[in-house]
Amino acid sequence: MKMLSKLRSLCLLFMLITTGQQAYPAQPGGVDLPDPAQLLSRYVQIPSVSGEEKEAGEFLAGLCREHGLHVRVFTDAPDSYNFSASLYPLDSRKPNIVFMTHLDVVPAGEPEGWTYPPFSGTIADGMVWGRGAIDNKAMGVMQLLAILPYVELAASVDLPYNVSLLAVSGEETGGDKGARIIVEEFLDELNPMVVYGEGGAGLTGLLGTYPELPVFGLGVAQKRRLFLAIESRVAASGHGSVPRERYPTREVVNATKALLDARPKITISPTVSEALLMMSAHERGVRRSIMRRIDFYGPLFGRFVRNDPLIASMLTNTISLTSLTSAEGAYNQIPTHSRAVFDCRLLPETDEARFLDHIARIISPYEVDMQVIQSGPPAPASEQGIFYRAMEESLHDVFEEALVVPFLFVAINDNRFFRRAGVPAYGLLPAIMSEELMESIHYFDERFPIDALHKGIAVYGSLIDRLMAL
Numbered sequence: 001m002k003m004l005s006k007l008r009s010l011c012l013l014f015m016l017i018t019t020g021q022q023a024y025p026a027q028p029g030g031v032d033l034p035d036p037a038q039l040l041s042r043y044v045q046i047p048s049v050s051g052e053e054k055e056a057g058e059f060l061a062g063l064c065r066e067h068g069l070h071v072r073v074f075t076d077a078p079d080s081y082n083f084s085a086s087l088y089p090l091d092s093r094k095p096n097i098v099f100m101t102h103l104d105v106v107p108a109g110e111p112e113g114w115t116y117p118p119f120s121g122t123i124a125d126g127m128v129w130g131r132g133a134i135d136n137k138a139m140g141v142m143q144l145l146a147i148l149p150y151v152e153l154a155a156s157v158d159l160p161y162n163v164s165l166l167a168v169s170g171e172e173t174g175g176d177k178g179a180r181i182i183v184e185e186f187l188d189e190l191n192p193m194v195v196y197g198e199g200g201a202g203l204t205g206l207l208g209t210y211p212e213l214p215v216f217g218l219g220v221a222q223k224r225r226l227f228l229a230i231e232s233r234v235a236a237s238g239h240g241s242v243p244r245e246r247y248p249t250r251e252v253v254n255a256t257k258a259l260l261d262a263r264p265k266i267t268i269s270p271t272v273s274e275a276l277l278m279m280s281a282h283e284r285g286v287r288r289s290i291m292r293r294i295d296f297y298g299p300l301f302g303r304f305v306r307n308d309p310l311i312a313s314m315l316t317n318t319i320s321l322t323s324l325t326s327a328e329g330a331y332n333q334i335p336t337h338s339r340a341v342f343d344c345r346l347l348p349e350t351d352e353a354r355f356l357d358h359i360a361r362i363i364s365p366y367e368v369d370m371q372v373i374q375s376g377p378p379a380p381a382s383e384q385g386i387f388y389r390a391m392e393e394s395l396h397d398v399f400e401e402a403l404v405v406p407f408l409f410v411a412i413n414d415n416r417f418f419r420r421a422g423v424p425a426y427g428l429l430p431a432i433m434s435e436e437l438m439e440s441i442h443y444f445d446e447r448f449p450i451d452a453l454h455k456g457i458a459v460y461g462s463l464i465d466r467l468m469a470l
């Protein structure tokens with residue numbers, strides 16, 4: 001709020017100088033901003049599982065209209081409701097600061113696993129409980145409530161930039177019903193100069209010698225996804241009592257084992273080495289030396305790296321077996337066909353063709369064929385320029401001590417569509433998340449602390465101030 005009033009005073013001062021008019025009260029008169037916890041609770045109560053986003057979208061869009069934002073509904077279907085809500089109409093053509101959030105949530109799982117019913121939005125113990133509370137409804141609430149105090153200011157002062165909440169569908173199912181449509185069909189209309197979406201968060205316990213210091217990972221890059229299948233090529237089938245040397249299920253199983261057992265090469269992405277270098281300043285001894293020169297030491301700690309799933313996901317191309325099937329038959333019948341599917345995640349610098357060559361070499365002793373089911377084009381990392389620094393400094397306004405480091409996101413999210421289109425996109429939930437809270441994402445008892453909501457709103461408010469001053 002401190003920063004909000006700073007910008008307002010600045011703009012009002014500017015108006016006084018240029019027009020000689022009386023300044024009027026900066027605080028929107030008579031318009032009550034929604035209470036963050038109440039709003040998050042109501043929003044969580046609308047079960048917007050992917051494919052059923054419309055009701056939640058209409059709820060949020062309605063609220064935006066009520067508070068004077070300019071709403072543009074891009075697509076309006078039960079499974080693809082996408083809208084922006086902006087300080088100025090999009091046809092003002094102002095360069096747009098876009099806060100992106102997704103409307104959809106993953107299914108809640110068995111209700112018995114929850115302390116409070118998953119779509120109750122219960123407020124208890126200083127938290128809002130329910131599916132989507134963290135992913136991604138808290139973020140949407142923070143972003144919206146940071147924008148609303150600017151509505152009146154924007155109406156009276158010609159601010160240099162527009163600010164939009166962009167709410168999209170289908171993030172959890174790959175973004176085809178949401179962010180992809182926006183980028184492919186409405187990018188020019190939205191006119192984003194920067195996008196702030198989801199990605200990293202603030203975590204404690206990362207630094208060995210200063211565990212209480214929160215470290216915020218501000219997402220600038222992400223791995224990309226490659227779905228691969230291998231299928232048996234041998235025609236052999238027949239009776240299970242006389243197995244041949246090569247038959248479909250055996251070939252696929254052996255090739256699969258070879259793939260899963262292959263030791264992945266350790267690659268230190270620039271994003272990872274930079275983050276570790278920054279973190280090393282808060283470390284001592286051997287840890288400090290290793291973190292400072294991870295490009296040198298990393299490959300020497302191969303076993304350690306590969307045995308830690310989280311570290312391995314940041315330093316290697318990973319391969320997970322996600323499906324293994326064969327033709328159904330009698331138990332004594334050798335199936336004529338078998339197939340395995342792998343979810344591969346590639347580091348940003350990995351060349352896909354070379355990766356596929358590598359896979360082909362590993363499975364070459366076996367009678368199998370490989371095919372790419374789906375691959376995403378690489379998205380360039382967003383640079384750590386003014387938009388990165390604006391978020392970094394805004395975090396410091398609220399979390400003074402925190403360390404902010406660039407972050408490589410190991411899954412995929414909607415930011416990639418914008419990065420591919422050349423729009424800088426940064427991924428961060430501006431909240432300090434305990435391990436317990438992190439574990440509740442996509443699981444039981446998802447919940448978000450109310451005080452973290454307030455802090456997040458302050459971060460986004462501060463961010464708007466900083467960007468407007470550019």
Ligand SMILES: [Zn+2]
Pocket residue numbers: 102135136171198
């Ligand atoms: Zn999410």
